[in-house]
Amino acid sequence: MHGMIMVVYMLTAIFLGGFGNYLIPLMIGARDMVFPFVNMLSYWVYLLATLVLAASYFVPGGPTGAGWTLYPPQAILTGTPGHEWGIILMLSSLILFIIGFTMGGLNYVVTVLQARTRGMTLMRMPLTVWGIFTAAVMALLAFPGLFVACVMLLLDRTLGTSFFVPAIVEMGERRDYSGGSPILFQHLFWFFGHPEVYIVALPAFGMVSDLISVHARKNIFGYRMMVWAILAIGVLSMVVWGHHMYVSGMDPLFGFFFAVTTLAIAVPTAMKVYNWVVTLWRADIHFTTPMLFALGFLVTFVNGGITGLYLGNVIVDVPLSATLFVVAHFHMVMGIAPVLVIFGAIYHWFPKITGRMMDERLGKIHFWITFLGAYAIFFPMHYLGLLGVPRRFYDMNDATFVPHSAVGLNIFMTTMALFVGLSQLIFFYNVFKSLRHGASAGGNPWRAASLEWQTPETPPGHGNWGKRLPVVYRWPYGYNIPGAPDDFVPQNAPLQKGEHAT
Amino acid sequence: MALESIGQTAKVELPRPRGLTGVVADWSSDQRSFKSASWGKAMMWIFLVSDTFIFSCFLISYMTVRMSTTVPWPNASEIFALDIGGKRIPLILIAIMTFDLITSSGTMAIAVNFAYARQRRMAALMMLATAFFGATFVGMQAFEWTTLIREGVRPWGNPFGAAQFGSCFFMITGFHGFHVSMGVLFLLIIARAVWRGDYDRGKPGFFTGRKGRYEIVEIMGLYWHFVDLVWVFIFAFFYLW
Numbered sequence: 001m002h003g004m005i006m007v008v009y010m011l012t013a014i015f016l017g018g019f020g021n022y023l024i025p026l027m028i029g030a031r032d033m034v035f036p037f038v039n040m041l042s043y044w045v046y047l048l049a050t051l052v053l054a055a056s057y058f059v060p061g062g063p064t065g066a067g068w069t070l071y072p073p074q075a076i077l078t079g080t081p082g083h084e085w086g087i088i089l090m091l092s093s094l095i096l097f098i099i100g101f102t103m104g105g106l107n108y109v110v111t112v113l114q115a116r117t118r119g120m121t122l123m124r125m126p127l128t129v130w131g132i133f134t135a136a137v138m139a140l141l142a143f144p145g146l147f148v149a150c151v152m153l154l155l156d157r158t159l160g161t162s163f164f165v166p167a168i169v170e171m172g173e174r175r176d177y178s179g180g181s182p183i184l185f186q187h188l189f190w191f192f193g194h195p196e197v198y199i200v201a202l203p204a205f206g207m208v209s210d211l212i213s214v215h216a217r218k219n220i221f222g223y224r225m226m227v228w229a230i231l232a233i234g235v236l237s238m239v240v241w242g243h244h245m246y247v248s249g250m251d252p253l254f255g256f257f258f259a260v261t262t263l264a265i266a267v268p269t270a271m272k273v274y275n276w277v278v279t280l281w282r283a284d285i286h287f288t289t290p291m292l293f294a295l296g297f298l299v300t301f302v303n304g305g306i307t308g309l310y311l312g313n314v315i316v317d318v319p320l321s322a323t324l325f326v327v328a329h330f331h332m333v334m335g336i337a338p339v340l341v342i343f344g345a346i347y348h349w350f351p352k353i354t355g356r357m358m359d360e361r362l363g364k365i366h367f368w369i370t371f372l373g374a375y376a377i378f379f380p381m382h383y384l385g386l387l388g389v390p391r392r393f394y395d396m397n398d399a400t401f402v403p404h405s406a407v408g409l410n411i412f413m414t415t416m417a418l419f420v421g422l423s424q425l426i427f428f429y430n431v432f433k434s435l436r437h438g439a440s441a442g443g444n445p446w447r448a449a450s451l452e453w454q455t456p457e458t459p460p461g462h463g464n465w466g467k468r469l470p471v472v473y474r475w476p477y478g479y480n481i482p483g484a485p486d487d488f489v490p491q492n493a494p495l496q497k498g499e500h501a502t
Numbered sequence: 503m504a505l506e507s508i509g510q511t512a513k514v515e516l517p518r519p520r521g522l523t524g525v526v527a528d529w530s531s532d533q534r535s536f537k538s539a540s541w542g543k544a545m546m547w548i549f550l551v552s553d554t555f556i557f558s559c560f561l562i563s564y565m566t567v568r569m570s571t572t573v574p575w576p577n578a579s580e581i582f583a584l585d586i587g588g589k590r591i592p593l594i595l596i597a598i599m600t601f602d603l604i605t606s607s608g609t610m611a612i613a614v615n616f617a618y619a620r621q622r623r624m625a626a627l628m629m630l631a632t633a634f635f636g637a638t639f640v641g642m643q644a645f646e647w648t649t650l651i652r653e654g655v656r657p658w659g660n661p662f663g664a665a666q667f668g669s670c671f672f673m674i675t676g677f678h679g680f681h682v683s684m685g686v687l688f689l690l691i692i693a694r695a696v697w698r699g700d701y702d703r704g705k706p707g708f709f710t711g712r713k714g715r716y717e718i719v720e721i722m723g724l725y726w727h728f729v730d731l732v733w734v735f736i737f738a739f740f741y742l743w
Contacts, residue, residue, distance in 0.1 A: 035541070110548065113534070113544060114533075114540075115533075118533060144555035144556040148556060155673060159658060161665070161666070162665050163666065179572045180666070184567065
């Protein structure tokens, strides 16, 4: 439940559903998404999906305890909590989510491809839009795997088909299943599951690029390479799913193939990291709250990415598999890093959404607690993983291979997690306080060049742009151009004398 | 309504480069990447790509299950045979169903042609014919399901061999039949609108407040041809293998 809610219902929904819907039309100069009604339908279906999922707390047996991977046969057999109703509701909810997402995803893709304003070429779009667009395309291709897996698992659970369950003895009794293949589920699940990581990460990459560029008052370094890197990551991430299954048993040649593709993703990803760092090089960095969160992302993402290189290698992965090292890795790279971006993005775009600034002092306190707290929680976890502490156990009894000091670390991590969790109340307090009492923001408080800050009204009125759509003359990173009157040039300001179009 | 918001511009367009240069030019231009496609048509195409992945996952799962099962797979040509005049003719029903569905693709194409020619009565009639063939297909599928269920085939097992035969059969043909049924439903709705001349007056269709246009018939056609195409693959992999 925790994993599924976080990855699908929170991260995917906020990045694509939330920021996608808000930022795409503003950033490409459209009045709305191309099919607003379908979009609304997508939201209601999503809400229904979350309600169905939440309902599983109130049914006999409670929510499913199968983890976010829902591996059969375990997920649907007795002994797993929630095997009566929880798993059925989880699978139904996912099917609903995918139907809802498909409606929204089609909208994002078509809006970006077909509804841009005059002058807005693909290569003049902010990287945020590139990230969300690529993620939406990937989601449309990857969610089918999960959809099919859910339908088949649901049939296994309710009608007693044997897609995924082999002949099996349970509590000393032979069940009616026979001849199914649990590995098939893993393939279908991870065909979705791995692209899902990048469905979350690519919008985060895009937003971080924009945040860094705005708050460092410098154009993003290597914009075109950034775009191609996003696309390369998108393509590669569709062919790496096998690295989640090294210990499920696979032909060594396949293991080799998946290890190569997995490590190949490090190339475009590292390129992006270098470009972010080079953008910061000798820049006029403003340590605003959004910038702090963006820099926090850089650190945690590099950290989580490097442990990913360990796990991508078959021989290193096999001993580390199913230990806390894996948990620490994916929480660092896919939990903390995107969540920091979400916070940064909210601090950054809040003035556009509400017309008011958020409190900087509270924001900085929030950042430091969250950032340092995340390290306090997850850094020791790497060490525990190397000791061999397995994941998913809440009590190790007298496991002799784990030294007693591990218990102390566990208690420390738990305390920190509770503390960091509680301190998020600062953020919510800040949001609600700033909503009423925040300082007035004006149209463009960060003095940003991209199109969403150039709306005639703040917050943007119905139809975003007033009577006439804006016309775009340059890319969204026009900062500190020599000879320009200001240190930024908006995308929709006409070309100056002698200026080359970018 | 402003032209900007229906995804189509009325102004005369300058000639664009052809071939690969044309593709590059379109994708590096502003406003629209697919120059001749409206929003609705682009959306349907992209949806069909996504749906292709769903059907592919179903079919690949079926192939995997079929190859890894421990019990022999039932012989398709024996199971899908009908007693006609005392003879068992293999695959006869499926042949008729396939022929029926492909015919419906033909009438759909004619309907699109009539719709763009603004002959709305003929267009509506052809869409009705398409819906009729579609409904007949679903009817024959229901007959096929009944026959198999009478013979003891169930999703969880059957007397002829591997249990997964029934599971895959009901799941995949059911999912495809659902697509056909939805198609029939929307064909009827659009045929009614075409018959009444809604699109001559620009009355908004469903899911949108924008002006309805005859293009909706073509978009419907895209979906219908896709459903037919998928059937060809199901036919090949399920009945002929």
